[in-house]
Amino acid sequence: MNTLDSLIGFFSPVAGLRRVQARRALRVAAAYEAAKPSRLRKNPTDNRSGDLVAEGDVETLRGMARHLEQNHDFAFGILSTLVNNVVGPRGITVEFQPKTLTGEIHDDFAGQMNEAFKQWERRPECTRQFSWAKTQRLLCNTWLRDGEVLLRHLQGSVPGLKHTTGVPYSIECLEPDFLPVDYNDPGQRIVQGVEKSAWGEAKSYWLYDEHPGASLNWRMKRRRHSAGHIEHLKFVRRLHQTRGVSIFAAVMNRLNDIKDYEENERVAAKIASAMVGFIQKGSPDLYEEDEKWTEEGNRTLSIRAGAIYDDLRPGESVGTIQSNRPSGLLTPFLETMQRMAAAGTLASFSSISKNYNGTYSAQRQELVEQWSAYETLSLEFCEEIVEPVVRRWVQMSLLTEVLKLPGDLDPESLLHLDFITPVMPWIDPGREAGADETLLENILASPQQTIRRRGKKPEDVLRQTAAWQKKLKASGITTPTKRPAVPTKQTDSEPESAPESE
Structure with missing residues (x-):
């Protein structure tokens, strides 16, 4: 009113x-x-902004997600499946494609760039513990589990840091704990540790000098780092959301229920495996006072294979406690829960549950539909992590003259790159290879595209093939030619072909 x-x-x-x-x-x-x-x-x-919704729960969800990864095999399998299909075992590799002034690929300079970058990939991060591929896998795992991850560019002369190659460039990988969620200052437009402009653009990040969970000093220092030196990859579902939320957020309760239910069923089955027997007594007037009892007051029976009990009293019988464990409903229930968890984490049900039952068409349909989710995550990881790193490496390589530009190179093509992400695996190699062969014969795809879809670099394949052919020729071995197709025997149901006209 x-x-x-x-x-x-x-x-x-x-x-x-x-x-x-x-x-x-x-x-x-x-x-x-x-x-x-x-x-x-x-x-x-809840119509609050994405920042207000996440501010009170993002750290709690982060800790719960880490606990699940450490203690729940199914959650660990989900993360491993996502990382293996988003980044891959070798990481997202890069193939440089610089061009000449006439628009053709500059093979010599491209080879120099690829070789120099391969040397830098050995130990690119500041702790010198991981390769570039391992670093990508850890970054991706942190991004999906914690909801966000940060990367800091270390260029030029940095106090106490020695770069591993002639290119003065390294990276520092930071967990989201370094960026405080509870640091807000409306006067400076600082929201959850990120200083923004009036338009919402990140201007700087206020990071702790060390991990807050490892420090024994409660007076930790925060330092302001320019946004130009920080990459912030976050998993968000709201516009204007500053911090990321774990990919497990929507299925956290379901994963905990799966863990508790499966553990209870396992304990129940373990208890049921221990056989328990009992003696069903007769009426009290059938017993005498000279019964054999142990000191504890219990009657003893020797249980062994083929035993016959001939000392039972009138009215007595020996029985065992029956158990319906493990439950026959365990498998269908867990499969249903795992399907829901797969839908909420963008993972493939067959991969995380290791259930590969089904026809070729069903597996192919699942793989095709699922692969779009993996490609989406791979593209986001490329744009926010891999491409900025490669761009900084090229810039520092040119400044230090590790890479010298040839005279016939188009400078604008220096950052022409091909990112080789994990490829969709084959279900039926014969059909997949036949499809690629058909595309090549009808000039609907180039050999380079076909090779990259298999996760390889065309230049490496060409170089290795040439070296192998050279060895075969030196050994006097000739490669077998392709046999012509053998015509099949014509059946009575097939019409005879009309004679050719002269």
Whole structure:
């Protein structure tokens, strides 16, 4: 009831009540049925911004996700499957494609760039523990599990840091704990540790000098780092959301339920595996006082294979406690829960459950539909992590003259790159290879595209093939020629071919 209704109701209660009832009837009539709360449906709503929703829970969800990865084999399998298909075992590799002034690939300079970058890939991060491929896998795992990850560019002369190659460039990988969620300052437009412009663009990041979970000093220092030297990869589902949320957020309760249910069934089956017997007594008047009892007051029976009990009293029988564990409903229930968890984490059900039952068509359909989710994550990882790193490496290589530009090179083509992401695996190699062969014969795909779809570099394949052919020729071995197709025997149901006209 608003002020006007209260005023009208003071002088005329009936008129004021009619106004309130009429307004409520209009509001209910115009509402969606799904928006009406009921006894069975509470319809929770939360229209706060993405930052306010995540601020109180992002650290809690992060800790729960880490606990699941450490203690739940199924959650660990989901993360491993995602990382293996988003980044791959060798990481997302790069093939440089610089061009000449005439528009052709500059093979010599491309080879120099690829070889120099391969040397830098050996130990690119500041701790010198991991290769570039291993670093990518750790970054991707942190991104999906914690919801976000940070990367800092270390260029030129950095106090206490020695770069591994002639290119003065290294990277520092940071977990999201280094960026405090509870650091807000409206006066400086600092939201959850990120200083923004009036348009919402990140200007700088306020990072701890060390991991807050490892420091024994409660007075940790925060330093301001320019956004130009920081890459912030975050898993978000809301516009203007500053911090990322774990990919497990939507299925966290389901994963915990799966873990508890499976553990309870396992314990129940373990208990049921221990055989328990009992003696069903007869009526009390059938027993005498000279019965054989142990000191604890229990009657002893020797259980062994082929044993026959001939000392049972009248009315007695020996029985065992039967158990229905493990339950026959365990497998279908877990499969259903695993399918829901796979849908909520963008993972493939067959891969995370190791259930590969089904026809070729069903497996192919699942793989094709699922691979779009993997490619989406791979593209995001390339744009936010791999491409900025490669761009900085090229810039520092040119500044230090590790790479010297030839005179016939087009400078604008220096950052022409091909990213080789994990490829969709083959289900039926014969059919897949036949499809590629058909595309090549009809000039619908180039050999380079076909090789890259297999996760290889065309230049490496060409170089290795030439070296192998040279060895075969030196050894006097000739490669077998392709046999012509053998015509099949014509059956009675097949019409004879018409004779050719002269």
